[in-house]
Amino acid sequence: MPSEKQLAVREQAALWIARLHADDCNDTDRARFVQWMREDTCNANTFELLTDYWELGGGVPTQSIPATPAKRSDTHGFSLGRRSALALASAALIALVPTNKTARASRVLQASTGHTLRIALPDYGTCLLDSGSRMTLSEDGHRARLEHGQVLLSPESPSDFHLSVRNVTVRLSRQTSANVRMEQNCTDITALRGRILLRSGTTAARDIWIRTGQRFRIAQNGAVSIDYPNIEALLSWQTGRLIFRNTPLQEAVSEIRRYSQRQIILASPTVSNMRLSGVYFVSQGEMFLRMLPRLLPLTLQEQGNVFIFRAL
Structure with missing residues (x-):
């Protein structure tokens, strides 16, 4: 469970995102925001995380906003992240609460330590989150992003389900199933049923297909490999x-x-x-x-x- 400090930082980050999106946001607000970001690295990390959630939910794409140079604190040695700098570049960047007709909210799914969490995806089947895992689900239920941990996905909809994990998008068609695990040192994507499409980047030239029983592994240094793990051991966490x-x-x-x-x-x-x-x-x-x-x-x-x- 998040500590009281973490909850307070999340609330403050949400307020800042909304404030930076407001029509009357001014230079004084932006200066105060920079000061808040530099007070604690936790502030910046939380702001970045909430920004990711909004992007996943269909908010304003950051690619369309020109970036500003990162600023460094003389006392803490802290540099603003890409999205934090973007927030300073425009008052119309990102809002936690949608303020336009096309924006859609996302849903954060979190399994507590020592427990799994089974979620019914509206019209798209089910997913099972492992202990301590966190995933952000789009409002329409057919896109998600694994923040950390492990998830088992079994979509049943005629439409494809897309899961983002680090820089890879996993596309699951109907009656396929995959186990996806994200750790600090590697990312594993295992096809449990059917053929699973993996896409890195935006072009089909970088597509990779894996078949039932194959595991695609991305190491921390970027090296990739495909093997055939013991499925019983791999899925034992479900029980x-x-x-x-x-x-x-x-x-x-x-x-x-x-x-x-x-x-x-x-x-x-x-x-x-x-x-x-x-x-x-x-x-x-x-x-x-x-x-x-x-x-x-x-x-x-x-x-x-x-x-x-x-x-x-």
């Missing part, structure tokens, strides 16, 4: 389980972190590279973590909300 088969402990812990409120630290590369086989049940919570020293040559040290694993 509250994580299946590990000779999995590096670093990868296993990365999975478990999505379901735990604990901070989990692996103290050395030796620990990170240990191999783990077993089944993690989300409902068991910390029990699995406390059992790791019995399965591997490890010690567990608890410091408040932190679990630290060290090699013996």
